[in-house]
Amino acid sequence: MPPVTPPTTDQPVDPSAGLAPYDAVLLFSFGGPNGPDDVMPFLRNVTAGKNIPDERLAEVAEHYHHFGGRSPINEQNLALRAALEAELRRRGLDLPVVWGNRNWEPYTRDALAEARALGAQRVVALVTSAYSSYSGCRQYRENLWTALEEISPTGDGEPLVVDKVRSYFNHPGFVRANVDAVVEAYAGVPADAAWPRLVFVTHSIPDTMEAASVVAGASYREQHLDVAETVATAAGQRLGRPVEWDLAYCSRSGPPSQPWLEPDVNDHLTALAAAGTTSVVLSPIGFVSDHMEVAFDLDTEALATAQELDMTAVRADSVGVREPFVRGLADLLLERAAIARADDAGVPRPAQATEGGLPPFRSVCFPGCCRMRDGVDSGRPAACSTDPWS
Ligand SMILES: CC1=C(CCC(=O)O)c2cc3nc(cc4[nH]c(cc5[nH]c(cc1n2)c(C)c5CCC(=O)O)c(CCC(=O)O)c4C)C(CCC(=O)O)=C3C
Numbered sequence: 001m002p003p004v005t006p007p008t009t010d011q012p013v014d015p016s017a018g019l020a021p022y023d024a025v026l027l028f029s030f031g032g033p034n035g036p037d038d039v040m041p042f043l044r045n046v047t048a049g050k051n052i053p054d055e056r057l058a059e060v061a062e063h064y065h066h067f068g069g070r071s072p073i074n075e076q077n078l079a080l081r082a083a084l085e086a087e088l089r090r091r092g093l094d095l096p097v098v099w100g101n102r103n104w105e106p107y108t109r110d111a112l113a114e115a116r117a118l119g120a121q122r123v124v125a126l127v128t129s130a131y132s133s134y135s136g137c138r139q140y141r142e143n144l145w146t147a148l149e150e151i152s153p154t155g156d157g158e159p160l161v162v163d164k165v166r167s168y169f170n171h172p173g174f175v176r177a178n179v180d181a182v183v184e185a186y187a188g189v190p191a192d193a194a195w196p197r198l199v200f201v202t203h204s205i206p207d208t209m210e211a212a213s214v215v216a217g218a219s220y221r222e223q224h225l226d227v228a229e230t231v232a233t234a235a236g237q238r239l240g241r242p243v244e245w246d247l248a249y250c251s252r253s254g255p256p257s258q259p260w261l262e263p264d265v266n267d268h269l270t271a272l273a274a275a276g277t278t279s280v281v282l283s284p285i286g287f288v289s290d291h292m293e294v295a296f297d298l299d300t301e302a303l304a305t306a307q308e309l310d311m312t313a314v315r316a317d318s319v320g321v322r323e324p325f326v327r328g329l330a331d332l333l334l335e336r337a338a339i340a341r342a343d344d345a346g347v348p349r350p351a352q353a354t355e356g357g358l359p360p361f362r363s364v365c366f367p368g369c370c371r372m373r374d375g376v377d378s379g380r381p382a383a384c385s386t387d388p389w390s
Pocket residue numbers: 030031032033043046047050052056057060071072073128129130133135136203204205206251252253254286287291292293
């Protein structure tokens with residue numbers, strides 16, 4: 001049965017009401033190795049229970065070793081935490097922001113234990129993945145469930161409650177920061193190059209995961225197409241000239257027999273070159289920071305492909321700590337708090353800001369949301385679920 005939409009008003013969130021009932025923010029990310037000795041244990045964490053061929057793991061380990069065995073992702077998350085904390089302080093909100101990862105230190109359970117030691121009882125989680133799919137939503141919620149079990153108090157301690165911010169790919173802050181980055185990238189294209197084609201890039205996922213993602217309202221791919229259209233149109237307006245765009249994918253893994261979303265960005269550049277395109281801007285809209293997938297798959301591999309094809313290629317920034325993005329995250333936290341208060345009081349929720357053609361994604365997931373495969377439960381419980389409006 002499709003979930004029922006919760007009643008909402010057309011009233012915007014009242015920012016003066018603050019972040020109650022929350023008393024801490026969890027910045028919840030993927031994690032990455034900090035040095036060569038971390039690489040294999042990290043990869044084993046990421047791929048536990050997954051059907052990833054050994055050759056692929058060895059290849060990915062090489063990507064990390066190419067950068068001294070260190071992913072940029074941890075520094076980027078520390079910078080994002082500092083920026084978000086500063087933005088919250090600027091608004092008079094002095095909650096602690098704790099940081100935890102699914103696959104490396106500091107682990108999710110460490111962050112939750114830290115929040116509890118700071119006196120937190122109800123935490124709002126912000127995932128560093130903007131899109132909804134098993135990889136960007138349920139997998140985080142499964143990990144959160146396990147972490148909550150691991151730190152669960154014995155005796156009369158109150159269990160920690162964690163709520164999650166909606167998938168924010170179509171929030172105005174994320175969209176605006178991507179438009180800014182694309183416009184800047186166009187400005188960086190050499191003056192003698194042709195008007196560039198805009199190639200958006202995101203992480204590929206298995207077709208089965210794509211099919212299962214559609215229950216959230218629009219599939220992973222459709223979410224990207226919606227953002228891409230919005231960003232390309234807005235960038236074209238700012239640049240005073242329309243841009244033509246496509247969506248391509250990177251970082252495919254899994255066995256070759258398993259279909260994943262295509263085209264791969266390198267294949268796509270090859271096809272574009274064959275059709276006469278000589279200039280591109282690559283926009284990594286699938287990623288919130290320039291971590292290893294961007295540093296290797298785009299800046300190392302795809303840019304080398306473009307060079308071989310004699311194409312001019314400029315890579316746009318990911319949103320990182322751009323102001324519109326960070327302000328948007330603070331707005332999303334205020335929105336989530338207002339939704340929690342409305343649900344607790346049994347009154348309609350506030351209006352939620354979006355850009356593009358899709359509605360806001362759910363703040364509370366419903367059973368069966370974002371499975372790995374359609375109709376098949378992983379058998380693992382997930383936190384932040386069971387919307388009263390399921
Ligand atoms: C949709 C998506 C995002 C975006 C959303 C989000 O940001 O969460 C993402 C992010 C990331 N993926 C990352 C790294 C890896 N992903 C892997 C494997 C996989 N990713 C998948 C999907 C996604 N992944 C999938 C379906 C697999 C197959 C196995 C599985 O279902 O889990 C593997 C295993 C080896 C390989 O096969 O590549 C690695 C090392 C890093 C860290 C980078 C760094 O260290 O800087 C980040 C941010």
